[in-house]
Amino acid sequence: MTNKENNFVKEITSKEEDFSQWYIDIIMKTELADYAPIKGCMVIRPYGFTLWENMQFLLDKRFKETGHSNAYFPIFIPEKLLQKEAEHVEGFAPEVAWVTHGGTEQLAERIAVRPTSETIICSMYSKWINSYRDLPVLINQWANVVRWEKSTKPFLRTAEFLWQEGHTAHATEEEAEEETLQMLEVYRDFIEKELSIPVIKGRKTEKEKFAGALRTYTVEALMSDGKALQSGTSHNLGQHFAKVFDITYLDKDGELKYVWQTSWGVSTRLIGAIIMTHGDNRGLKLPPNVAPIQIIIVPISSPSNRDVVLNNCNQIYNTLKKIYRVKLDDRDEYTPGWKFNEWEMKGVPIRLELGPRDIEKNQAVLVRRDTGEKKSVKIEMLEEYIGELLNEIQENMLSQAKNFVQKNTNSAETVKELYEIMEHKKGFVKAMWCGSRECEDKIKDETGATIRCIPFTQENISNKCICCGHQAKQMVYLARAY
Amino acid sequence: MTNKENNFVKEITSKEEDFSQWYIDIIMKTELADYAPIKGCMVIRPYGFTLWENMQFLLDKRFKETGHSNAYFPIFIPEKLLQKEAEHVEGFAPEVAWVTHGGTEQLAERIAVRPTSETIICSMYSKWINSYRDLPVLINQWANVVRWEKSTKPFLRTAEFLWQEGHTAHATEEEAEEETLQMLEVYRDFIEKELSIPVIKGRKTEKEKFAGALRTYTVEALMSDGKALQSGTSHNLGQHFAKVFDITYLDKDGELKYVWQTSWGVSTRLIGAIIMTHGDNRGLKLPPNVAPIQIIIVPISSPSNRDVVLNNCNQIYNTLKKIYRVKLDDRDEYTPGWKFNEWEMKGVPIRLELGPRDIEKNQAVLVRRDTGEKKSVKIEMLEEYIGELLNEIQENMLSQAKNFVQKNTNSAETVKELYEIMEHKKGFVKAMWCGSRECEDKIKDETGATIRCIPFTQENISNKCICCGHQAKQMVYLARAY
Numbered sequence: 001m002t003n004k005e006n007n008f009v010k011e012i013t014s015k016e017e018d019f020s021q022w023y024i025d026i027i028m029k030t031e032l033a034d035y036a037p038i039k040g041c042m043v044i045r046p047y048g049f050t051l052w053e054n055m056q057f058l059l060d061k062r063f064k065e066t067g068h069s070n071a072y073f074p075i076f077i078p079e080k081l082l083q084k085e086a087e088h089v090e091g092f093a094p095e096v097a098w099v100t101h102g103g104t105e106q107l108a109e110r111i112a113v114r115p116t117s118e119t120i121i122c123s124m125y126s127k128w129i130n131s132y133r134d135l136p137v138l139i140n141q142w143a144n145v146v147r148w149e150k151s152t153k154p155f156l157r158t159a160e161f162l163w164q165e166g167h168t169a170h171a172t173e174e175e176a177e178e179e180t181l182q183m184l185e186v187y188r189d190f191i192e193k194e195l196s197i198p199v200i201k202g203r204k205t206e207k208e209k210f211a212g213a214l215r216t217y218t219v220e221a222l223m224s225d226g227k228a229l230q231s232g233t234s235h236n237l238g239q240h241f242a243k244v245f246d247i248t249y250l251d252k253d254g255e256l257k258y259v260w261q262t263s264w265g266v267s268t269r270l271i272g273a274i275i276m277t278h279g280d281n282r283g284l285k286l287p288p289n290v291a292p293i294q295i296i297i298v299p300i301s302s303p304s305n306r307d308v309v310l311n312n313c314n315q316i317y318n319t320l321k322k323i324y325r326v327k328l329d330d331r332d333e334y335t336p337g338w339k340f341n342e343w344e345m346k347g348v349p350i351r352l353e354l355g356p357r358d359i360e361k362n363q364a365v366l367v368r369r370d371t372g373e374k375k376s377v378k379i380e381m382l383e384e385y386i387g388e389l390l391n392e393i394q395e396n397m398l399s400q401a402k403n404f405v406q407k408n409t410n411s412a413e414t415v416k417e418l419y420e421i422m423e424h425k426k427g428f429v430k431a432m433w434c435g436s437r438e439c440e441d442k443i444k445d446e447t448g449a450t451i452r453c454i455p456f457t458q459e460n461i462s463n464k465c466i467c468c469g470h471q472a473k474q475m476v477y478l479a480r481a482y
Numbered sequence: 483m484t485n486k487e488n489n490f491v492k493e494i495t496s497k498e499e500d501f502s503q504w505y506i507d508i509i510m511k512t513e514l515a516d517y518a519p520i521k522g523c524m525v526i527r528p529y530g531f532t533l534w535e536n537m538q539f540l541l542d543k544r545f546k547e548t549g550h551s552n553a554y555f556p557i558f559i560p561e562k563l564l565q566k567e568a569e570h571v572e573g574f575a576p577e578v579a580w581v582t583h584g585g586t587e588q589l590a591e592r593i594a595v596r597p598t599s600e601t602i603i604c605s606m607y608s609k610w611i612n613s614y615r616d617l618p619v620l621i622n623q624w625a626n627v628v629r630w631e632k633s634t635k636p637f638l639r640t641a642e643f644l645w646q647e648g649h650t651a652h653a654t655e656e657e658a659e660e661e662t663l664q665m666l667e668v669y670r671d672f673i674e675k676e677l678s679i680p681v682i683k684g685r686k687t688e689k690e691k692f693a694g695a696l697r698t699y700t701v702e703a704l705m706s707d708g709k710a711l712q713s714g715t716s717h718n719l720g721q722h723f724a725k726v727f728d729i730t731y732l733d734k735d736g737e738l739k740y741v742w743q744t745s746w747g748v749s750t751r752l753i754g755a756i757i758m759t760h761g762d763n764r765g766l767k768l769p770p771n772v773a774p775i776q777i778i779i780v781p782i783s784s785p786s787n788r789d790v791v792l793n794n795c796n797q798i799y800n801t802l803k804k805i806y807r808v809k810l811d812d813r814d815e816y817t818p819g820w821k822f823n824e825w826e827m828k829g830v831p832i833r834l835e836l837g838p839r840d841i842e843k844n845q846a847v848l849v850r851r852d853t854g855e856k857k858s859v860k861i862e863m864l865e866e867y868i869g870e871l872l873n874e875i876q877e878n879m880l881s882q883a884k885n886f887v888q889k890n891t892n893s894a895e896t897v898k899e900l901y902e903i904m905e906h907k908k909g910f911v912k913a914m915w916c917g918s919r920e921c922e923d924k925i926k927d928e929t930g931a932t933i934r935c936i937p938f939t940q941e942n943i944s945n946k947c948i949c950c951g952h953q954a955k956q957m958v959y960l961a962r963a964y
Contacts, residue, residue: 036556037563037605038593046551046621053552069528070535074518074642075557075595075626076579081519097558098583099595102630102641103576111520113557113581113595123519133815139528144557144626148584159584160556333615 012345014281019225024154026275030284030346033154040152040159044268047346050292052162052268056142058194058289059164059266062186068138068166073120075144077112081119084244088118091211095147097159113146118212118237118263121167122245129169129259131250136179137169155272156229156482163267169247169259173238176260180236183264184217187232195270196287196397197221197277198405199231200428200477202453207440210263214238220452220477222405223276226426228452228479231273234264272482277401284347285369287397288390295326295386296343300336300355312359316352319383324390344369349393350386370396411461418466418478419447428452428479432472434465443467449478494827496763501707506636508757512766512828515636522634522641526750529828532774534644534750538624540676540771541646541748544668550620550648555602557626559594563601566726570600573693577629579641595628600694600719600745603649604727611651611741614733618661619651637754638711638964645749651729651741655720658742662718665746666699669714677752678769678879679703679759680887681713682910682959684935689922692745696720702934702959704887705758708908710934710961713755716746754964759883766829767851769879770872777808777868778825782818782837794841798834801865806872826851831875832868852878893943900948900960901929910934910961914954916947925949931960 011029013021027033032048035041044052060070076099083089097113100106114120125137142164152158166183170176184201191197199219209216213235221231241247242258251257278285288294297317301309310330317328329339336353343351353365363376366386370393377385408427412418421429429449433439443466444450458475465472493511495503509515514530517523526534542552558581565571579595582588596602607619624646634640648665652658666683673679681701691698695717703713723729724740733739760767770776779799783791795810802808811821818835825833835847845858848868852875859867890909894900900911911931915921925948926932940957947954 034606034609036602038556038558038560038602041556041558043556043606044554046553049553050551052554069532071528071531072526072534072644074520074523074525075628076520076523076642078520094585096585097581097593099579100582101580101592103578110583111579120518120520124516124525127516146557160558162554 012281012283015224015279022279022281023272023275026279026284026345027154032271032275032284035154038159040149042154042158044162047292048271051271051274051286051290054290054292055194055270056164059186059190060140060142062190063140063164063166066138066182066186068140068168071139071141072143073117073124073141075114077114077117077120079110079112081123082112084119085212085241087240088212092116092147095149097146097148114143115145115147116263116265117141117143117145117165117167118241119245122241122247122261125167125169125259125261126245126247129247129249132171132252135169135171135249135259136175138166138179139168140164140166153272155268155275157269161267161269163265165263165265168262169242170261171249171251171257171259173260176238176262177236180215180217180234180262180264183262184219184232184234187219187234187264187266191219191221191231191270191273192398194287194289195274195277196394196401197231197273198398198402200453200455202455202477204233204453205440205451205476207437208451210235212237212240213263214240218453220479221273221277222408222428222479223273223482224279224404225276226408226480228428228477228481229269229273229276230452230481231270232264232266235262237261237263278397279347282341283345285397286347286349288349288394291347291349292325293327293343293346293348294324294390295320295350295352296339296348297326297328297352297354298336298339298343299328299330300353300358305356309354309356309359313354316354316364316379316382320386323383324386350389352382368393370400412466412478413462413464415443415446415467418443418449422447422449422480426480428477430459430461430475431466431478432462432464433474433476434468434470435473436465436468439465439467443478447478448480450481452477452479452481494763494765497706497761504761504763505754505757508761508766508827509636514753514757514766517636520641522631524636524640526644529774530753533753533756533768533772536772536774537676537752538646541668541672542622542624544672545622545646545648548620548664548668550622550650553621553623554625555596555599555606555623557596559596559599559602561592561594563605564594566601567694567723569722570694574598574629577631579628579630596625597627597629598745598747599623599625599627599647599649600723601727604723604729604743607649607651607741607743608727608729611729611731614653614731617651617653617731617741618657620648620661621650622646622648635754637750637757639751643749643751645747647745647747650744651724652743653731653733653739653741655742658720658744659718662697662699662716662744662746665744666701666714666716669701669716669746669748673701673703673713673752673755674880676769676771677756677759678876678883679713679755680880680884682935682937683939684937684959686715686935687922687933687958689919690933692717694719694722695745696722700935702961703755703759704890704910704961705755705964706761706886707758708890708962710910710959710963711751711755711758712934712963713752714746714748717744719743719745760879761829764823765827767879768829768831770831770876773829773831774807775809775825775828775830776806776872777802777832777834778821778830779808779810779834779836780818780821780825781810781812782835782840787838791836791838791841795836798836798846798861798864802868805865806868832871834864850875852882894948894960895944895946897925897928897949900925900931904929904931904962908962910959912941912943912957913948913960914944914946915956915958916950916952917955918947918950921947921949925960929960930962932963934959934961934963
């Protein structure tokens with residue numbers, strides 16, 4: 001391999017040297033995204049957007065299977081509307097982008113570019129919901145939202161990002177709680193099965209819950225640098241919004257009642273999770289279920305046999321494309337070695353190599369991106385074998401990520417222990433907590449770790465709060481986080 | 483049928499009485515959309531949004547088949563960027579919504595909420611395109627855009643709307659022109675085949691072309707009130723943007739050259755076109771290919787045979803749902819008559835009725851929304867028969883719409899003739915034009931009709947311009963328009 005062929009790999013900073021630069025290098029070199037000429041915003045390039053489309057497709061399917069429909073609400077929210085729910089406006093106002101002029105005219109009231117859509121959606125639900133017959137309302141929206149953040153990072157935190165936000169209304173408290181937990185489970189299932197990222201399910205503390213919610217549930221993932229990433233949240237809104245937006249229904253018993261609501265969302269941040277969970281020093285590693293290209297075909301030919309090899313590659317391509325997302329890299333201006341590096345960097349799960357000797361033997365060489373393993377497979381078996389191999393890669397990526405989480409989950413009984421872990425190896429730390437805001441704040445100040453969640457699966461590590469030493473109420477997961 | 487059962491139909495204003503109110507009534511009563519609590523904005527409700535999703539799916543497929551990928555660019559455009567192309571900013575500045583504050587801080591430079599994305603996309607293309615190897619760039623974006631309009635109407639003209647905008651860059655002028663015309667043909671094919679709406683293909687005049695374009699092509703449809711609707715446009719941008727945004731590439735011959743660009747778009751306005759082309763005084767009529775519900779099953783039962791009928795309906799539902807978008811209306815609180823009216827109003831192409839006598843005869847009754855025809859069909863034949871019937875409805879709706887356009891297309895040789903037609907029956911008018919802006923303006927002032935396009939299919943009606951009487955250059959389509 002010449003130096004030139006190795007160019008791509010060399011240009012990616014190693015994870016160990018500078019994880020943050022490695023992350024940016026991967027995004028830029030693989031053309032997932034680029035910086036936009038506007039502060040804090042990014043452009044999602046075709047390779048990144050196709051990944052997002054594949055994710056959307058698999059998630060949207062789950063939403064529809066659980067009875068939800070999509071709709072679209074305006075991006076603009078009048079200031080008065082945003083201010084109705086006190087906690088909500090307090091949580092979001094500092095990050096709102098404000099429109100003050102339409103054309104040459106100054107507006108009478110300034111308008112928020114939506115940071116989230118609870119308020120505008122509630123104002124419509126108040127009009128649409130009248131009777132128990134109108135319930136439940138199960139609506140989702142795929143949309144762009146804007147939060148004017150000071151410090152930004154592609155996919156993880158940008159001034160504008162893409163997400164979905166579900167907004168539902170129910171007759172009873174039980175139904176709303178059931179919906180909240182159902183959608184959290186949809187997220188867990190989607191993230192683990194399709195993105196091969198294991199997550200911890202749990203509840204957020206009062207401090208960390210969504211502004212205006214009764215309870216917030218979360219799925220938390222662990223990135224390969226040992227920092228946690230909140231990957232999806234599902235909120236039981238109780239009747240907080242129903243009461244200020246007057247969303248009532250006439251029940252079967254003739255009484256007028258407030259509805260119970262939920263909201264839930266995941267965003268393009270999940271692309272950041274894929275990069276940081278699976279990527280290595282050669283580049284991206286994409287889970288087959290969402291990879292824009294599942295198989296890259298690279299012809300290995302010399303000028304004398306170019307046409308024969310290309311013909312055979314085309315035949316394979318035409319067979320595979322009926323079932324898989326496959327691409328044939330028939331560019332003449334690059335060597336096979338250069339192509340290997342490029343497609344490895346781009347995280348394509350399977351590389352299919354075909355040269356004159358393979359053709360003689362009626363076989364092709366398959367190379368796995370996750371393990372680097374090579375295998376020769378008979379041409380007529382390719383279609384079936386590749387299906388199995390993609391599944392195997394998908395599962396292996398999940399089990400590797402699970403191993404990483406397991407190895408990087410420790411427990412601590414003192415704040416000092418927690419601090420040591422955070423300073424040296426990071427990861428998740430399980431610890432007991434008394435439930436007080438004081439201890440939660442103190443832990444953060446002294447260790448940089450925040451309570452990621454109160455997990456559904458509790459363990460009894462000790463009886464004492466890690467911070468104050470008083471009677472512990474529950475076990476929590478702690479980590480430094482994005 | 484009792485009065486109550488007839489409620490829905492009565493609530494829609496008749497087309498003949500007040501077309502504009504009929505249009506609004508349909509949108510509101512069928513829950514396609516609703517007014518939002520913000521000036522000029524609408525909410526697209528689940529029924530309307532599912533229609534849009536079906537349209538997106540069929541159009542996106544065509545984009546991908548012609549080699550395009552989707553991407554996402556920021557909604558925010560710095561004022562300086564928007565101002566780079568002179569004609570472009572002049573065309574859009576009066577309608578721009580301006581963001582001036584982020585959180586509590588005033589921004590140094592105000593930011594436009596995108597009215598269209600040429601400028602922000604060109605700034606990226608300038609960075610991404612370096613060599614002839616990078617061309618062509620074939621990108622599409624599905625997005626929301628904002629144009630601060632004074633007078634708005636759901637789907638036809640709203641402050642915010644949803645659309646797709648394709649943006650491509652090419653090495654040569656010929657390729658760019660080919661792409662522009664290819665995408666216009668994609669629109670024609672999509673609108674005629676999937677929406678059953680016939681369109682006239684042609685070129686816009688200099689006055690009516692896109693701000694910044696070299697040439698604009700359009701597909702123009704005729705609504706059932708005789709007014710035209712611009713339904714999709716495809717622009718050859720020439721090198722106008724390439725020159726101000728410095729989008730150059732190093733060609734094979736070693737020379738640095740400017741790229742040639744195109745852009746093209748259709749929007750949720752097409753939903754307005756569906757309503758106004760096909761709807762009648764009973765409500766919507768949706769083309770089967772995009773209808774959210776293709777078949778509505780209505781059980782006809784009395785309390786004594788309710789369970790048997792419902793069981794049989796469920797069996798049919800479970801068979802049909804594997805292939806079609808079907809819904810079973812099993813609500814007990816409404817009579818069959820009430821349901822017939824509701825689903826007719828909602829434009830569902832086929833109603834399937836099933837009662838005890840049908841079950842005895844092993845058949846179901848199918849009723850077409852487009853013609854009102856009824857037919858009994860054996861249960862085991864339903865799956866196949868419905869497929870054929872949906873195609874027949876789709877084609878019949880197109881041929882009915884074509885007949886309407888034909889009947890409502892006249893020709894005129896004088897402005898007075900044109901005026902008479904506009905005042906009485908409206909529709910398209912074919913006329914000869916000298917090509918001067920003076921005549922174009924004068925015709926509009928005196929008749930309210932604008933030149934919709936210079937059609938690709940030319941006819942020689944006379945030699946003289948309809949307005950000045952001098953030598954005519956070409957035939958144009960004229961109409962009053964939305």
